[in-house]
Amino acid sequence: MSALILIDHAAGQIGKSAGELATFAERLGGVTGLILAGSGQGDALLAEASKIALNKVILIESDDFANYSLAAISEALSAQVKALSPKAFLIASSSRGKEIAGRVAIATDSGLITDAIDLDSSRKSTQSVFGGSFSVLAEVTTPTAIITIRPSSIDPSYDESEPVVEKISFTASDRSKLAQVLSSEAAVKGGRPELTEAKIVISGGRGTNGDFAPVEELADLLGAAVGASRAATDAGWYPHTHQVGQTGKTVSPQLYLACGISGAIQHRAGMQTSKTIVAINKDPEAPIFEVADFGVVGDLFKVLPQASKSLAGRKS
């Protein structure tokens, strides 16, 4: 067995990460995708899975995944890793992805790498650590390597495929039923691109004073995702799910535009590896300027609208 990937999905759609994981996994040889779904809900996803390059898909259906969450999911996945002994099991980095990876690593006695940004054909992974100041090349020494990969680390190759399909049912053991999900409310998805997937991210901080309109206007002109500092999410100006930083999301877009954000270390931890960083801040001493490729000392309520107007004019 060459490589196994976990295919994330939400609201009946396969996530963008699956194509990215498949693209990395191909470097190790044949790719088997694992889809976990509620009873009777997998077939629709199988049709979607043929849009990515897979040799095989294993569909595991069980309502225990929704009812007992991580423990049940990890148990089902660990059983597959044990049965198939893949060279690597790739999972998209997210809060859930990393927790699953941790549990599977323990259950299968496998080495673990989290937040890789690259993986080569000899199974060596690259991680970017300490806010991008170091690049670490690491190797796992166990038969299977469990590796979580940051979203948008590669441009996925979307080869159509006709994978062999295997369907399995699953019942969680008592040990995996200790924590029970009572209710669940999915985060509301706005019309804008997902933060971790966008090529351009525009974030607003305390400097917006709660008015994100100029940030959103420019974001929409550029097809960008909107992020926020913790000061902005704590104040309730923007949803917590848009927070960028240590305790929010880590983003690494082509362009990151920080508006009215001071650049505290916890914020920088989530955006410092962006290819180009632009900052707009009234305070010339703001630490965000230390990492900015292009800094504007000025009022975001003047600079952003002018930039939007100028862009709209040049586009038409």
Place this chain on the structure above:
Amino acid sequence: MKIAVCVKQVPDSWAEKKMIDGKLDRDGVDAVLNDLDEYAIEEALAIAEPLNEAAGAPIHTVTLISMGPDRASEALRKGLSMGADDAILITDPALAGSDALATSKVLAATISAGGFDLVFCGTESTDARMSVIPAMLAERLGWAQLTFAGAVRVDETGQEIEIDRSTEFGVEKMKAKFPAVVGVIEKINEPRYPSFKGIMAAKKKVIDNKSLADLGLSGADVGKSAAWSVVESATARAAREKGVKIEDGGEAGNTLVDYLLEKRLV
């Protein structure tokens, strides 16, 4: 009820970090209590204190657990000065270079020996940033996993705990019987500052030093030699080139667009 809180000493977030031989150079920088673990300590105290008040006796205890070098006792002292009752520090030369699998093994052995009902953790350590230890502990101990908690409700008599799990995917309400591993996010509370009284009291509190042998583990189980992932190289990225900084004289928005177009970013 016996509550444990796993806390880690980490390099100060603002300190410039260096790597030597594929490992973080911890000696050259200031070390502090992982700030995300302060939320775990606060939450544990917020559960124990009112119960003790109601009982009229300090029967509900909060024990800090840390694996790290001798000087990690400084971080433990800070947690004790916030109000935790006592602490366990697992120190052993063989632990150097341990990966998350080994760390979770040592912490799980310590927890198993302690007879705890609940174990609290932070979401991540600001140096390793893996966010996996709480899940690994649940898997190793065979306990319920209640992580990314933005709110916690404990029913002491029913030996039950409920949380709101809050992640990028949304919010889930989850419930479990004791024992459970609880991971908390930083939105859950506002950690207290140690009071002068707390700092004085902490000086007299006990930090129980344990070695691997005390836990029934051997050096072969942990440390760099047992690690299942090996760092082949760590390369410092070239420092970011110093950027351009302009002062807005009324045209900065247009200049910004020029820059973005010239760099083909838009």
